[in-house]
Amino acid sequence: MEDIKYKVIGICGSLRENSYNKAVLQFMAANSPETLDIQIETIGKFPLFNEDIEKENFPENVKELREKIRKADGLIIVTPEYNNSIPGGLKNAIDWISRKDEEGYPFSKKPIMIAGATTGLTGTSRSQKELRAVLHNINTFPMNKPELFISEADKKVFNNKLVDEKAKEVAVKMLNSFVKWIELIKKY
Numbered sequence: 001m002e003d004i005k006y007k008v009i010g011i012c013g014s015l016r017e018n019s020y021n022k023a024v025l026q027f028m029a030a031n032s033p034e035t036l037d038i039q040i041e042t043i044g045k046f047p048l049f050n051e052d053i054e055k056e057n058f059p060e061n062v063k064e065l066r067e068k069i070r071k072a073d074g075l076i077i078v079t080p081e082y083n084n085s086i087p088g089g090l091k092n093a094i095d096w097i098s099r100k101d102e103e104g105y106p107f108s109k110k111p112i113m114i115a116g117a118t119t120g121l122t123g124t125s126r127s128q129k130e131l132r133a134v135l136h137n138i139n140t141f142p143m144n145k146p147e148l149f150i151s152e153a154d155k156k157v158f159n160n161k162l163v164d165e166k167a168k169e170v171a172v173k174m175l176n177s178f179v180k181w182i183e184l185i186k187k188y
Helices: 020-030 051-056 060-071 088-097 125-137 165-187
Strands: 006-012 036-041 074-078 111-117
Touching (some): 006 020, 006 060, 006 165, 020 165, 036 060, 036 165, 074 165, 111 125, 111 165
Parallel strands (some): 006 036, 006 074, 074 111
């Protein structure tokens, strides 16, 4: 029997080229179960959200990602923590993508997996909590467990590769759980 392929969009909340979070997301894409097809997308070129621009038309790069998310079976967000909260670029992208259009809301009822890495000791626990509140407000279904809060990321990512065995193990466990989460939400 052929494996079902779920299309999943991966977004990194950090805009930095050599981001620890980007390395974690790339590890996930390379080590996902066969049932997941993870496509990594970028948000760094989005303009600041402005309803005046929205009224004219969504910027082309925003439109493209909105459609990819609308068609995807799920979304993975791997994000750092800036000042105990969500990075501004990630919040900006969510603000753009969450807006209603003639087809509805792109994020609506979307299964989402969240993870994060930071050089601090709390491993993005606060930013993930803030992100969950935002995602709840836009009618998504974030997966609750397992969780991945990578602390001291500068010791766990080398040459843009996740090297920490425990973090890798949890990431793979999360991906396997995410397949089940997508299946459960699809029945909803």
